[in-house]
Amino acid sequence: MNSPRERILNRLKAAPRRVLPERPDWTPPVYDKAGRKAKFKSMLEASHADVHEVTRADWPERLKTILANKGVGTMLFAPTSDAGRQLAEGWAGQGPALIAYDRGIEEMKEVLVHKADAALTTARGGIAQTGSLVLWPSVDEPRLMSLLPPIHVALVEEDSLTDTLAATIRAQAWETGMPTNAVLVSGPSKTADIEQTLAYGVHGPKELIVLLIGSESK
Amino acid sequence: MDAKAGKMEFGAKAHVALNDPKLRANFRRAMDGLMTKRAAQFSDQEEWEALRARGAGVRARALAQLPQLLERLEANCTANGIQVHWAETTAEANAIVLGILEAAGARRVIKGKSMVTEEMHLNAYLEANGIAAVESDLGEYIIQLAGEAPSHIVMPCIHKNKVEIAELFADKIEGQVYTENVDELTAAARAALRGSFAGADAGISGVNFAVAETGTLVLIENEGNGRLSTTLPPLHIAVTGIEKVLEKLEDVPPLLSLLPRSATGQPITTYVNMISSPRKPGEKDGPNAVHLVLLDNGRSRVHADPELGDTLRCIRCAACMNHCPVYTRVGGHTYTFTYPGPIGKLLTPQLEGLDCAGDQPHASTLCKACAEVCPVQIPIPDLLVRLRTEAVRPGAAAAVKGGGSSASVSESLGWAGWRLLYASPLVYRIGTRLLGWFGNLMPASAPMLKQWTSVRAKPKFAPKSLHELAREKGFCDE
Numbered sequence: 001m002n003s004p005r006e007r008i009l010n011r012l013k014a015a016p017r018r019v020l021p022e023r024p025d026w027t028p029p030v031y032d033k034a035g036r037k038a039k040f041k042s043m044l045e046a047s048h049a050d051v052h053e054v055t056r057a058d059w060p061e062r063l064k065t066i067l068a069n070k071g072v073g074t075m076l077f078a079p080t081s082d083a084g085r086q087l088a089e090g091w092a093g094q095g096p097a098l099i100a101y102d103r104g105i106e107e108m109k110e111v112l113v114h115k116a117d118a119a120l121t122t123a124r125g126g127i128a129q130t131g132s133l134v135l136w137p138s139v140d141e142p143r144l145m146s147l148l149p150p151i152h153v154a155l156v157e158e159d160s161l162t163d164t165l166a167a168t169i170r171a172q173a174w175e176t177g178m179p180t181n182a183v184l185v186s187g188p189s190k191t192a193d194i195e196q197t198l199a200y201g202v203h204g205p206k207e208l209i210v211l212l213i214g215s216e217s218k
Numbered sequence: 219m220d221a222k223a224g225k226m227e228f229g230a231k232a233h234v235a236l237n238d239p240k241l242r243a244n245f246r247r248a249m250d251g252l253m254t255k256r257a258a259q260f261s262d263q264e265e266w267e268a269l270r271a272r273g274a275g276v277r278a279r280a281l282a283q284l285p286q287l288l289e290r291l292e293a294n295c296t297a298n299g300i301q302v303h304w305a306e307t308t309a310e311a312n313a314i315v316l317g318i319l320e321a322a323g324a325r326r327v328i329k330g331k332s333m334v335t336e337e338m339h340l341n342a343y344l345e346a347n348g349i350a351a352v353e354s355d356l357g358e359y360i361i362q363l364a365g366e367a368p369s370h371i372v373m374p375c376i377h378k379n380k381v382e383i384a385e386l387f388a389d390k391i392e393g394q395v396y397t398e399n400v401d402e403l404t405a406a407a408r409a410a411l412r413g414s415f416a417g418a419d420a421g422i423s424g425v426n427f428a429v430a431e432t433g434t435l436v437l438i439e440n441e442g443n444g445r446l447s448t449t450l451p452p453l454h455i456a457v458t459g460i461e462k463v464l465e466k467l468e469d470v471p472p473l474l475s476l477l478p479r480s481a482t483g484q485p486i487t488t489y490v491n492m493i494s495s496p497r498k499p500g501e502k503d504g505p506n507a508v509h510l511v512l513l514d515n516g517r518s519r520v521h522a523d524p525e526l527g528d529t530l531r532c533i534r535c536a537a538c539m540n541h542c543p544v545y546t547r548v549g550g551h552t553y554t555f556t557y558p559g560p561i562g563k564l565l566t567p568q569l570e571g572l573d574c575a576g577d578q579p580h581a582s583t584l585c586k587a588c589a590e591v592c593p594v595q596i597p598i599p600d601l602l603v604r605l606r607t608e609a610v611r612p613g614a615a616a617a618v619k620g621g622g623s624s625a626s627v628s629e630s631l632g633w634a635g636w637r638l639l640y641a642s643p644l645v646y647r648i649g650t651r652l653l654g655w656f657g658n659l660m661p662a663s664a665p666m667l668k669q670w671t672s673v674r675a676k677p678k679f680a681p682k683s684l685h686e687l688a689r690e691k692g693f694c695d696e
Contacts, residue, residue, distance in 0.1 A: 004514075005304035008460065011518035012285035018524065020282045026272035026472055043485065105450070105503035113416045130486040142502040143449050147442055166471035175467045178432045180498055181449070184490035189442040191404060192482070193357035193373060195380050196251045199404035202356055203411065204442025204489070 028164040029129055036128040036161050041212070043131025047187030048200060049208040059211050060087050063153060064095040066209060067118060072096045076112070076119035076149055081140040083122045083155050101142055112144055118151035123185075125160040126212075127168060132184040133210065134168065143181050152205040154185070158215040226577045228552060235548040241377060242547060248376045249546040255483020256537060256591070273476045274595035276469040277531035284521060287430040287463045288512065294433030298495040300508045308338040311513045315340060315422065315455055316347055318509050322453050324349070324419035328411075330437070330444035331355035332424025333371050333534060334457050334513055337556045337569075340422070351422065352414045354443035356407050363390045369550030371557060372481045372536040377549050411443070421447035421505070425458035426533070427473060428510070431466045434494045435510065438478065438487040445491050454496075454505040460512050461521075461530035473533055476593035480535040516569040516619065523617050526568060526601055531594040532561050538588035538598060544581055553578065560588035560598045564605070571620030572609045579605040650683040 002010070031039055041051045054062050067075065078084040079100040091098055099116055101108060121141050123133040133154050137143040146152050162168040165184070169175070174182075189204030200206050235241055260266040280287055292302045303318075305311035319327065327344065329335065329351050341351045341362070353362040357374040361367065363386055368374030375383070380398050387403060388396040391410050397403060423444055427436040435456050437444050448454045464470065478484045497504035521527045539545040539559025550558035555566045555575060563578035579602040588598045608617055609624040616622050639649045657679035662671040670676075682690075 003304070004306040004310060008304055008306060008512075008514045008518055009285045009288065011514075012288070012460075012521055015518075015522040015527070016524055018278075018282040018527075021275050021278050023279065023469075024268070024271040024275040026268050028471065028475075047488070101502065103502065108502070109416060109450075113412060132486060132490075137501075139500040139502070142504075143445075144503045147445050147449065164471065165474065166468065169467055169471065175431050178434050178467075178492065178494040180493070180495045180501060180504055182492040182494075183445065184486070185488065186486050187488050189440070190488055191356045191441050193355070193360065193375055194383055194400045194403055196248055196373075197380075197400040199400050202404050202408055202441045202443070203354065203415075203446055 028166045030167075031128050031163050036163060037158055037212075039128040040126050040131055040161055043128070044187065044208075044210055045131075047131055047208075048190070049131075049187050049210055051210045051212055053214055054211045056213050059155065059213065060090050063087075063120070063209075063211060064091070064093075067096050067151075067153075068094060070151070070207075072117045072151065074099055074115060074117050075153075076101050076116040076145055078121070078141040078145065081122060081138075083120065084140070087120060101145055105142070105144060112148040116149040118153060119145040119149040120153045120155065121146050123154045123156040123160070125162055125168060126156045127162055127165055127184070129164045130184075130186055132165070132186040135183040135185055136179055137181050137183070138179070143183075146183070146185065147204050150201060150205055151207045151209060152185075152188070153209045153211065155211045155213065157213045226575070227554060228577045228581050231552040231554065232548045232581070235552045240379070241549055244377055244379050245546050245549050248370075248373065249540050252482065252540045256480055256540070257483075259479035259483050259485065269472055269475060270593050270595060272472040273533075273593050274531065276464065276472060277533070277594045278528075280464050280469070281461065281521065281527060281530055283465070284460070284463065287465055288460060291428055291430040291433060291463050292512075294430065295510055296433075298433045299498075300433060300435075300495060300510050303509060303511045305511060305513045306515070308513065308515050311338050311457065311511055311515070312340055312343040314511050315457065316344065316349070318453070318455055319344070319349055319420055322420065322507070324453060326414070326418050327351040327420050327422055328414050328418035328447050328451060329353050329355075329358070330421065330423035330447040331358050331374070331439070332422070332457060333368075333556060334424050334459055335422060336368060337515065338457070338513070340457075352411070352418075354411050354415065354441075354447055355439070356404065356441060356443075359407055359411065360386065363387075367551065367556070369558065370536060370539065371534055371559075371561075377551065415446050415450050418447075418451040420453040420455060421449075421451040422455045422457065423448050425456050425462055425510075426477070427470055428458055428463045429465075429467050429470065430463055432494060434467065434492050436470055436474075437491040437493070438474070438489065439491070440484075440488040442489060445489055448491065448493060449504055452505055453507050453509075454493075455509045455511065456493075457511045457513060460514055460517050461532075473593075477533050477535050480537040480591065480593045519619060520565075520568045525604060526618065528596050529561075529564055529568060529601060531596050532565070533594055534561075535593055536561075537591040537593065541587040541591050543583060543585060543587065548581075553581075560602075561596075564596075564598055564601050567605055567609075567620070568618055571623075572605065572618055573620030573623035576605075576609045576620065576624050579603075579609070647683075647685075650685075654679050654681050654683065 075096045124136040125134040188208040191202040303314045344351045360375040369377040384398045478487045496508040545559040567575040584599045608621040612625040662676045
């Protein structure tokens with residue numbers, strides 16, 4: 001007795017052979033350095049994200065002010081990432097209370113689902129054409145940080161910006177090793193399911209704050 | 219809705235829909251908005267043509283090697299730790315999903331938006347087996363509360379306006395006061411569903427693209443419910459049609475540029491979620507097990523026909539329905555089955571059978587608006603004509619399920635008579651003369667004529683044919 005798998009594959013293989021078409025030529029857009037950053041910013045802002053230009057040294061201070069102005073009480077962070085360590089070092093004082101995402105979701109669920117007001121993650125890169133952050137969650141920076149708290153803060157370096165997704169996949173050879181989960185984020189969570197009226201924060205973050213570390217700030 | 223119940227009732231349902239001013243206003247407003255937004259995205263004609271050619275090419279290339287790519291997808295997913303299952307029918311797919319859930323002891327399921335699970339009527343099946351499945355996409359959540367089916371493949375509750383949704387929420391969500399404020403309605407759904415996410419034993423989702431090269435499942439969405447459904451619960455089951463496979467990761471960007479721009483006029487969706495494995499050791503979240511269910515349900519038969527096989531290029535953007543003069547007037551529920559609009563009337567008869575949905579290919583003016591906007595260049599009108607032909611072509615080895623089912627003796631006789639009439643000048647002359655004398659005696663209520671005359675004047679046969687008039691004027695017919 002054949003399995004469903006064999007029967008499906010046999011039917012597909014019995015179909016008349018088709019010519020294998022080549023991929024037609026298609027050239028995604030290319031930007032210069034200034035254009036790339038401008039496009040990245042404008043696309044993100046058009047998607048309702050806040051973009052702040054920061055330096056490698058001052059971003060924790062800047063973030064503290066931004067969050068304080070919003071009255072944020074608690075922020076989730078990744079204690080073992082470089083950014084997480086830099087954040088924790090100078091954080092003492094008035095800023096929101098930091099919560100480390102240092103245990104499995106089974107133990108952290110309550111905090112993530114109901115308690116944390118914000119979370120900080122890094123982005124591996126940014127895509128200019130669509131204003132997208134490339135998130136590459138890891139052991140240090142789990143997947144749900146950028147999803148459950150109402151505010152997502154993402155740290156991205158100008159030097160990591162690329163023109164398009166096509167160029168990024170090619171340049172970084174993504175096919176040689178995809179992570180458990182990779183995500184492109186292009187704004188806060190939104191919906192237009194009710195009368196095509198835009199509403200933000202339906203399930204994911206209501207706000208996306210992007211801290212863009214300038215390349216001259218090294 | 220089972221297939222038999224929905225058999226050939228498009229015409230009757232269309233009449234009801236056309237006379238529903240609220241429904242028509244809801245669709246008109248939504249479709250106008252979606253068309254305008256899409257047009258703004260593709261204002262550069264050259265870019266659009268190059269991009270859609272690439273998109274069509276990439277899909278055609280994947281389908282040309284479909285069995286090989288499915289085997290490669292399975293091998294790479296398995297190597298990544300994703301368990302792959304194959305289902306020939308929706309019943310098999312339902313049983314597989316139930317089996318996985320029962321083995322894991324899962325009772326509560328949270329669902330991301332998936333048209334394939336609608337095709338399977340999975341929610342009803344799970345409920346009958348004691349498992350509660352909650353839809354988490356806002357539109358899907360709304361219609362689940364209302365006990366309805368989606369009326370659009372991208373915006374499932376497009377047939378409802380905010381007043382109807384406000385009433386529904388006040389009625390069904392505990393503690394909800396009546397409000398027409400969209401932000402407040404959205405917030406109410408967020409609050410109501412947070413608990414469902416946190417308490418879910420499993421998440422079920424669809425798939426937009428399955429990349430054979432890396433064993434990666436690509437899911438796109440705006441709300442974050444898809445990411446939550448595939449990340450928060452300890453078990454994730456993805457369900458997809460076998461046609462969704464792509465050869466390489468580099469095939470994703472052109473389609474990712476075409477899909478949201480065609481669908482909602484967005485340059486990209488808020489989230490592009492690429493899943494390649496379950497939680498790895500040391501990782502703090504993500505499901506411990508990921509399953510992929512590959513559903514055939516008639517697709518391999520569609521694939522077998524070199525012409526109709528192009529149907530499977532579809533990336534489910536819904537641009538064809540947004541631009542369809544029929545869909546925009548009658549709405550999605552008129553189509554009875556899961557997939558409405560031009561792609562629905564092309565796909566449904568092929569999956570369900572022409573004997574069951576053979577009226578659908580006729581629900582088209584063949585105006586070609588759908589073909590013009592299709593991002594993967596599916597020649598929908600040509601294929602609808604092909605289906606009309608297959609429905610009446612008598613013969614044992616039907617190319618399409620239920621092919622030949624509309625072949626009728628009276629129609630065959632009619633065409634045989636027509637052939638006779640036109641093949642012999644003598645018969646033609648006698649025939650037209652007879653019609654000129656007796657044709658006008660036919661009552662307006664005669665079968666077939668009745669439908670025409672219900673909204674139009676009955677045509678009158680002229681006492682003299684064009685030939686006769688021409689001859690009298692001195693034209694020579696040699």
